Amino acid sequence: MLYSQLVMDHFQNPRNVGKMEDADGIGEVGNAKCGDIMKMYIKVEDGKISDVKFNTFGCGSAIATSSIATEMIKGKTIPEALRLSNQAVVEALGGLPAHKIHCSVLAEEAVKAAVKDYYDRHGISYDEKLFRFCDHEHDENEEDN
Amino acid sequence: MKIYVDNAATTKMSQRAIQAMMPYLDGVYGNPSSLHTYGQEAAEALENAREAVAKAIGAEANEIYFTSGGTEADNQAILTGAILGERKGKKHIISSKFEHHAVLNTLKQLEKQGFTVTLLEVYENGLVRLEDVKQAIREDTGFVTIMMANNEIGTIQPIREIGALCRERGILFHTDAVQAVGHIPVDVKKLKVDLLSLSGHKFHGPKGVGALYVRKSVPLQKFITGGAQERGKRAGTENIPGIVAMAEALQESIENLSESQNHILSMRDRLIEKLREIPHSKVNGDLQYHLPGTVNMCFEGIEGESMLLLLDAKGIAASSGSACTSGSLDPSHVLLALGLPHEVAHGSLRLSLDAANTQEEVTYICEVLPEVVAYLRSISPVWEELEKGERKHVI
Numbered sequence: 001m002l003y004s005q006l007v008m009d010h011f012q013n014p015r016n017v018g019k020m021e022d023a024d025g026i027g028e029v030g031n032a033k034c035g036d037i038m039k040m041y042i043k044v045e046d047g048k049i050s051d052v053k054f055n056t057f058g059c060g061s062a063i064a065t066s067s068i069a070t071e072m073i074k075g076k077t078i079p080e081a082l083r084l085s086n087q088a089v090v091e092a093l094g095g096l097p098a099h100k101i102h103c104s105v106l107a108e109e110a111v112k113a114a115v116k117d118y119y120d121r122h123g124i125s126y127d128e129k130l131f132r133f134c135d136h137e138h139d140e141n142e143e144d145n
Numbered sequence: 146m147k148i149y150v151d152n153a154a155t156t157k158m159s160q161r162a163i164q165a166m167m168p169y170l171d172g173v174y175g176n177p178s179s180l181h182t183y184g185q186e187a188a189e190a191l192e193n194a195r196e197a198v199a200k201a202i203g204a205e206a207n208e209i210y211f212t213s214g215g216t217e218a219d220n221q222a223i224l225t226g227a228i229l230g231e232r233k234g235k236k237h238i239i240s241s242k243f244e245h246h247a248v249l250n251t252l253k254q255l256e257k258q259g260f261t262v263t264l265l266e267v268y269e270n271g272l273v274r275l276e277d278v279k280q281a282i283r284e285d286t287g288f289v290t291i292m293m294a295n296n297e298i299g300t301i302q303p304i305r306e307i308g309a310l311c312r313e314r315g316i317l318f319h320t321d322a323v324q325a326v327g328h329i330p331v332d333v334k335k336l337k338v339d340l341l342s343l344s345g346h347k348f349h350g351p352k353g354v355g356a357l358y359v360r361k362s363v364p365l366q367k368f369i370t371g372g373a374q375e376r377g378k379r380a381g382t383e384n385i386p387g388i389v390a391m392a393e394a395l396q397e398s399i400e401n402l403s404e405s406q407n408h409i410l411s412m413r414d415r416l417i418e419k420l421r422e423i424p425h426s427k428v429n430g431d432l433q434y435h436l437p438g439t440v441n442m443c444f445e446g447i448e449g450e451s452m453l454l455l456l457d458a459k460g461i462a463a464s465s466g467s468a469c470t471s472g473s474l475d476p477s478h479v480l481l482a483l484g485l486p487h488e489v490a491h492g493s494l495r496l497s498l499d500a501a502n503t504q505e506e507v508t509y510i511c512e513v514l515p516e517v518v519a520y521l522r523s524i525s526p527v528w529e530e531l532e533k534g535e536r537k538h539v540i
């Protein structure tokens with residue numbers, strides 16, 4: 001099988017899937033050209049992420065990583081959410097095929113982008129370095145040999 | 146329900162092919178190069194198979210060389226074209242943008258060795274234009290290779306016209322007919338091809354066996370060197386069970402061709418008619434010059450791999466040209482060659498039908514697929530933007 005049972009479970013029964021009308025922060029990462037876009041919505045109450053939702057355009061692992069990432073940050077403080085790493089997402093899913101690791105990176109970035117948006121909207125200052133990923137691009141030309 | 150609609154990837158072996166193969170797995174095990182009766186029995190089976198394959202495509206037996214499949218046949222054909230061209234100082238090769246990787250990557254290799262390759266446009270309808278071939282021919286063009294039917298979208302190229310043109314200009318012409326043989330009539334004499342590749346597993350024969358047709362006057366070049374098998378042109382003890390079964394499968398396909406074509410066409414037409422109703426969808430490739438069984442569509446706002454996984458969970462086995470299924474970041478080169486934007490090409494689906502599929506299965510697919518597309522759209526931020534008008538619909 002391409003994916004583990006857990007990945008398939010998150011893909012087929014995604015947690016926290018949907019949109020959020022009154023989000024405090026919205027992050028969107030990836031691009032349609034490369035085949036993955038994740039959009040993450042967070043609701044913040046008393047410094048904690050009280051609710052989270054996501055929408056994803058992408059492959060099975062893009063949907064699964066978004067799903068598990070929302071579970072991993074729900075109820076957490078913002079600094080805790082910012083510490084979510086792509087490795088942690090991969091581990092929580094019990095592994096991903098090598099060429100799908102970039103999906104877990106997107107999941108981490110989607111969380112960070114949502115927090116950044118929350119900070120921006122609320123005039124909270126932050127260290128720009130935390131969000132440096134925000135404007136990178138995929139390599140356009142991959143030569144095969 | 147379990148529905149296999151990925152017959153362009155590979156087909157199930159037919160019972161007749163399996164039955165034909167069995168004696169050569171369990172009983173007749175001689176090496177056809179051996180002089181004794183064991184060997185001669187195998188040699189006879191080999192030559193009967195060669196006759197059968199030749200007859201199926203309008204060739205003569207001594208024009209057929211067995212290979213390990215379509216990929217090897219393509220490699221050897223292209224190598225032959227390159228070497229024969231080079232001998233005359235002609236190092237320009239013409240092909241098309243949407244060939245199979247067996248052709249494209251072989252041509253890339255030749256470019257590194259100093260050959261120049263022109264890849265022709267295939268336009269939105271997925272057809273090479275004869276006029277473009279004419280235009281592309283130069284003083285130093287030594288070889289043309291254009292596929293007969295495209296594996297992803299199923300469009301059929303004007304091989305007969307290109308064949309006549311190349312013959313007239315004295316240019317060697319190869320066609321990768323892996324998707325065509327056994328599915329539509331193929332006659333090498335009428336098509337005026339010099340070389341033609343075919344592969345057993347695309348028409349209910351076994352995997353790992355194919356053949357290259359080489360017109361009598363063309364000196365085929367060695368690709369795999371070793372013993373004197375295949376008249377010294379392809380070394381290695383022959384895969385007798387595979388070759389016998391492939392020949393049987395090919396005969397069977399051709400006997401059933403017209404009957405199965407009608408059945409497959411009527412299923413395909415229903416599929417297209419129904420699936421077209423999904424908003425912002427597109428059927429790819431010209432439908433007139435088209436294999437009976439292949440349907441390729443794009444659905445805007447969703448990604449192909451997740452569509453395949455959901456279909457598979459509902460018992461439908463299909464394929465897609467999305468990047469995630471190709472193992473790279475780019476979607477299929479075939480869909481990009483049609484001019485589809487990346488984001489649309491990511492949402493492609495190929496359904497390839499076979500005579501064994503049924504109208505009930507088509508009905509089921511037509512029920513399930515729109516639901517899957519609608520669900521994936523409901524969780525897709527791209528679809529949301531399309532709906533809100535923040536992103537422009539392309540299809």
Ligand SMILES: Cc1ncc(COP(=O)(O)O)c(C=O)c1O
Binds near residue numbers: 154295344345346353
């Ligand atoms: C058009 C085309 N050419 C070549 C091949 C390669 O054939 P094989 O799988 O027998 O190596 C295929 C099938 O994968 C094909 O569809």
